[in-house]
Amino acid sequence: MRSAARPSIGTVRAAVLESFGSPLAVREVPDPVPGAGEVVVDVAAAGVLPYTGEVLGGERNYLLTLPAIPGAGAVGRVRSVGPDATRLAPGDWVLCDPAIRSRDDALTPDITLQGLSARGEGGLALERHYGRGSFAERLLVPTENVHPLGPIGPADAARWCAVHVCLVPYGGLHAVGLQPGESVLVSGATGNFGSAGVATALAMGAGVVVAPGRNAAMLAELEKRFGSRVRTVELTGDGDTERMRAAAGPVDVVLDLLPPSAPASAVRAAVLAVREYGRVALMGGVGMLGGDDLALPYPWLMRNSVTVRGQWMHQRGAVGRVIALARAGLLDLTGFAVTGFALDDVNTAVRDAADRGGRFQLTVVHPRDAAGAGS
Known part of the structure; x- marks a missing residue:
């Protein structure tokens, strides 16, 4: 019978945020040791x-207890496992999901996004134990947040x-029950999560994806990348709803992924393009930092039987399904360009990620491998 690896004792290197607005400081921190229901992963990317x-x-006013080790999610290899792990083994390539949920309330669990933000007081309680993020050589993760990738090459870790x-838009599309052949409108399609949302919707079988935006060059890139299944609409602020609706005929699903800087009027214009009995998933940040809230007409919602669903992150079982889409080639990870940096x-x-804007661009830190920088 396989026994759990003996946990190492000592220190590892990590990037630490001591105070908001200060640079990250790379220093030694205690080496994590797994208990029951936990796994330690050597972070490759x-x-x-x-x-x-x-x-x-x-x-962004995120709830993040300082000092903190940032970094949301990682790809790496299992270092050691707790005594209740039965299938994971040291050396396995895995993807670590940063959406950590409490285990003592299956109906409405508290959530923290490891290395990024907590939701409410319960999320802060989780953060006190699992708050150390992935900008570190090793990461402590709940066992259920560690997902096997199967055999991959070390050079492929960053692209994974x-x-x-892609998990973020997948969570919204799954929540509103996207069916193969349906039309999807991705509000915010030229952004980081929005452009990934276009790719994810197509991978899930969307017949047509409407991609609105103000960045004409990015809209042209989406058309070139995905072909005729993507219909772009350049937004002007005048008649946007009608042009979005006309781009693909009836719009079955609207997925909003606009950032906090976007006006609520842009979300409204997209939502009103959905058909009768259509579904809407709200996942963006509009209104989080002030500004107008989203106002939708009650009679229109009621008389058209429109379903509006808020969705934060993804469901528990989503990670394995998105990995399967990538393994099958339906979600093409080679379409993401990678720029790597040493710890x-x-x-x-951090500056590079902001400058690139994230549209099919991955900025990745390699905590354990300086040679991975520049990949």
């Missing part, structure tokens, strides 16, 4: 979100970080 700098600077980006260059990585 950790994705850097385009808005990481806004979180570290405090502009794209799964973390010592983590502050440069």
Whole structure:
């Protein structure tokens, strides 16, 4: 019978945020040791979100207990497992899901996004134990958040970080029951999560994806990348709803992924394009930092039997399904360009992620391998 690996004792290197607005400091921290229901992973690659700098600077007002090790999600190899793990083994390539849920309330669990943000007081309680993120050589993760990738090459680890980006739109599309052949309108299609949402909707079998935006060059790139199944609409602020609706005929599903900087009027214009009996998934950040809230007409919602669903992140079983889409080639991870940085260059990585904007661009930190930088 396989026994759990003996946990190592000592220190590992990590990037630490001591105060909001200060640079990340790379220093030694205690080596994590797994208990029951936990796994320690040697981090090969950790994705850097385009808005990481806004979180570290405090502009996003995320609940993050300091000092903190940022980094949401990782790809790496199992280092050691708790005594109740029966299938994971040291050396396995895995993807670590940062959406950590409490185990003592299956109906409405508290959630923390490891290395990024907590939701409410319960999320902060989780964060106190699992708050150390993936900008570190090793990461402590609940066993249920560790997902086998099967055999991959070390050079492929960074590109698998794209799964973390695609998981967000997958969560919304799954929540509203996207069916093969349906039409999807992705509000915010030229952004980081929105462009991944276009790819994810197509991978899930959407017949047509409407991609609105103000960035004409990015809209043209989406058309070139995905072909006739993507119908782009350049937004002007005048008649946008009608042109979005006309781009694909009836719109079955609207997925909103617009960031906090976007106006609520842009979300409204997209939502009103959905057909009678259509479904809407709200996953963006509009209204989170002030500004107008989303106002939808009650008579229109009621008389058209429209379903509006809020969805934060993804469901528990989503990770394995998105990995399966990538393994099958339906979700093409090779479409994401990767730029890698060593852990010592983590502050440069944060700036790079913001500059690139994240649209099919992955900025990745390699905590254990300086040679991975520049990949």
